[in-house]
Amino acid sequence: GGIITQTPKFLIGQEGQKLTLKCQQNFNHDTMYWYRQDSGKGLRLIYYSITENDLQKGDLSEGYDASREKKSSFSLTVTSAQKNEMAVFLCASSWTGGSSYEQYFGPGTRLTVL
């Protein structure tokens, strides 16, 4: 089996600060995703990448940048953290080429902005 690792687990930042979240997977999956999870709002897609050096915007990409320099890693940057922002950011990965493939999720990074 494989695993998805997200670092850090908890991230506390100041308003206006640039913050970076990292994700590593050892499934050898092609596609990786970043989601934002707010209470009662489900999972909202921020960015995804179908192969290294590829980036695709999701529904919530404004205010974020992403980077996929290796097949196994996918980073997300909050370009200017907003005060009172609190959410969990989830990284996921999956095979491509078939609709029955599931997504595998990491444990999440919990962001708090002071």
Place this chain on the structure above:
Amino acid sequence: GDSVTQTEGQVALSEEDFLTIHCNYSASGYPTLFWYVQYPGEGPQLLFRASRDKEKGSSRGFEATYDKGTTSFHLRKASVQESDSAVYYCALSPVNTGNYKYVFGAGTRLKVIA
């Protein structure tokens, strides 16, 4: 675009009660439908999936049947336990070539009281 609707935002039950969480979807073609479960501090994990009309998915006593006629995939369990307390997400896979986006419902928080 594709969408998933979960009717219940929160459900509170006593142990041994019967559980139903409603999931309706809107999508072209035949997406694979998933149920994920998320425990506190963890990422969502696959409970089960179904890919064809009338196919039943099941795991750990939970089950759901793919119904294309009513575009539904309702989650059921005959007798819940306190350990089933979690957030449950219904989701559908990307169908068309070149589409890599999974679509998630808003989630249903289940609390089971001993």
